[in-house]
Amino acid sequence: MRFSYKYAGHSQINGSARQTSMSFVPDALRDPTFFVGDLNQKIPFREAMSALHDVVVSDLRFKPKDKTAYKTWLKQQEDIWLANAMAGKADVQARLKNIQEELKVVRGQKDKLMAPFYRARQQYFDYIYQRDRAAWYVLDPVITVHPDELFFECFSEDESTYARLGCNYNVFSHINEFACGTTNIDYSQSLYDEFQKIRTYKDTHFKIDPGGFEVATTGEDQYREVKIDLPDSWVRGFLQVSSAMTLPGHTLDLHPMDLYSICLFLRQHKARRSPRSMRFVLEPGQPIQIIFEPWNHVITCHRSIYQGSDSAEIRVWGRRRLLVLERLIPIAQHVRIHLLGTGLPSFYSVDLGDMHFMLGLSGWTSNDWSRMGHFDLMAPRKEVGYGIKQKVIQSMTQQYVSSVSALSNDLNIPADQVEAALTAFTQAGRVMYDLNQQVYRLRELSQEPLKMETLRFADEREQEANTIIDSGKLRVKKSVDLMGNQLLEGVVRYSGKYWESSIKLDAEQRMTDGSCTCGYYIQNKLHRGPCPHMLALRIKHQKNQKPFFHLQ
Numbered sequence: 001m002r003f004s005y006k007y008a009g010h011s012q013i014n015g016s017a018r019q020t021s022m023s024f025v026p027d028a029l030r031d032p033t034f035f036v037g038d039l040n041q042k043i044p045f046r047e048a049m050s051a052l053h054d055v056v057v058s059d060l061r062f063k064p065k066d067k068t069a070y071k072t073w074l075k076q077q078e079d080i081w082l083a084n085a086m087a088g089k090a091d092v093q094a095r096l097k098n099i100q101e102e103l104k105v106v107r108g109q110k111d112k113l114m115a116p117f118y119r120a121r122q123q124y125f126d127y128i129y130q131r132d133r134a135a136w137y138v139l140d141p142v143i144t145v146h147p148d149e150l151f152f153e154c155f156s157e158d159e160s161t162y163a164r165l166g167c168n169y170n171v172f173s174h175i176n177e178f179a180c181g182t183t184n185i186d187y188s189q190s191l192y193d194e195f196q197k198i199r200t201y202k203d204t205h206f207k208i209d210p211g212g213f214e215v216a217t218t219g220e221d222q223y224r225e226v227k228i229d230l231p232d233s234w235v236r237g238f239l240q241v242s243s244a245m246t247l248p249g250h251t252l253d254l255h256p257m258d259l260y261s262i263c264l265f266l267r268q269h270k271a272r273r274s275p276r277s278m279r280f281v282l283e284p285g286q287p288i289q290i291i292f293e294p295w296n297h298v299i300t301c302h303r304s305i306y307q308g309s310d311s312a313e314i315r316v317w318g319r320r321r322l323l324v325l326e327r328l329i330p331i332a333q334h335v336r337i338h339l340l341g342t343g344l345p346s347f348y349s350v351d352l353g354d355m356h357f358m359l360g361l362s363g364w365t366s367n368d369w370s371r372m373g374h375f376d377l378m379a380p381r382k383e384v385g386y387g388i389k390q391k392v393i394q395s396m397t398q399q400y401v402s403s404v405s406a407l408s409n410d411l412n413i414p415a416d417q418v419e420a421a422l423t424a425f426t427q428a429g430r431v432m433y434d435l436n437q438q439v440y441r442l443r444e445l446s447q448e449p450l451k452m453e454t455l456r457f458a459d460e461r462e463q464e465a466n467t468i469i470d471s472g473k474l475r476v477k478k479s480v481d482l483m484g485n486q487l488l489e490g491v492v493r494y495s496g497k498y499w500e501s502s503i504k505l506d507a508e509q510r511m512t513d514g515s516c517t518c519g520y521y522i523q524n525k526l527h528r529g530p531c532p533h534m535l536a537l538r539i540k541h542q543k544n545q546k547p548f549f550h551l552q
Helices: 042-056 068-086 090-131 189-195 217-222 232-245 256-268 319-331 386-399 404-411 415-427 461-471 519-524 532-543
Strands: 002-008 012-015 019-024 034-039 142-145 149-155 161-168 172-179 181-184 203-208 223-229 250-254 278-282 287-292 297-305 312-316 334-339 346-351 355-361 431-434 439-442 474-482 485-494 497-505 511-516
Touching (some): 042 149, 042 161, 042 189, 042 319, 042 355, 149 232, 161 232, 161 319, 232 355, 232 431, 256 297, 319 346, 319 355, 386 404, 415 431, 474 532, 485 532, 511 519, 511 532
Parallel strands (some): 019 203
Antiparallel strands (some): 012 019, 034 172, 034 203, 142 149, 149 161, 161 355, 278 287, 334 346, 346 355, 431 439, 474 485, 485 497
């Protein structure tokens, strides 16, 4: 997918002994979005932005050792060894020896000729990595200005970690002007280095430069235009995070010192063998216990009592990604954890007073947000009329932030229809769900409408589910109400095969659990989203429901 950015110069920080001026350059191709103010809470903001940077540069994917040179040498030696084995006469061996000497001279000449190129190439890559590390990354951070807060969003390089830093306006003083909206900002490695120089005794001026949108003919040569091909996975990752945030799960509050105990143990221990999970043992009214495998070391969080009503034991993987939160511990007030289930994503919200840092982790490091987890398939799939959608998005465009109940009251539209419309816009990249405040926020991911035919479905599961429905091969066996939840059981006879599926829906029609006899579910459970037969069962159930009233 082709994205075009246009920046009026580079983001920069100008500092002196008494003050620091911090200027972010926004994308000039998008609607004007700017903010000007003085930074009030300097050290917390510095640490939070540094943690955000740690997410951007994070790449914990397995990197195998480069064996290219060894394999090249081995291939050459295999030819020599084969020739030696087949050489039966002294004259053949002598000729082989001469050829080997000639080859050695030729290879030496080749290495001598190519050495300057190899050195120059390595120096170039080293220069980029040290001086302009942003060139190594694909997507500039996204920044959004709202009437109540300013927030940054980014993904890690391995696409398994999402971070969001939200700052309300108490973080700033003497706010001069701002215009609400979403834009990309030019954020380089040198800018991060300058962040580290922020001090309490210096006045720090924060600016998302309004001048970036003052387009004049005489200043045209000052603009830096960037056109890059973004992999669909980056954009799809943002959509999956927002969908996962709306799913139900177990919520627990953790004391910052308990987070410190987790990070300390991870620093002191590194597992050499499986399993490498971290198990949360939750008992109502009891301290939260965390078990680290494979040592089965138990950390009892005496300061953190589980307030939930149900007992649970949830395993999560990719725990070393939590070290991103390490430098936030001294300024954290408390940590709220939202666990969707074993092997499913988890969210860690660090309360920094007037700031919130949200860390979203996929099920495990190699199970990135975009290709492996399809949590939009578990979100409600209700049909809503075009008129209702237009009313909802117009209201969001005016308010920027609102809850389902508030929109329902303002627009006089049933809450379930409002939520269905917001879910559709979330999956289209126009709206995001704020798990901290449990509200929806307007956030246009790009200036152009996203190509949903390439982003919404990473595989053919939902398409296969609709094919099953259209062919009439699904039969619903049972539909049972369970205290607000609904249990559905069905049988699929398709392509000469037979499967039995069941799903559980909550009051908002979100899929919270399910099972199937197919190979996909047996292998993956719900870690990578529901199988086609479970999706078909839900689609069949929704089609049997009373349709919504469509506004003309």
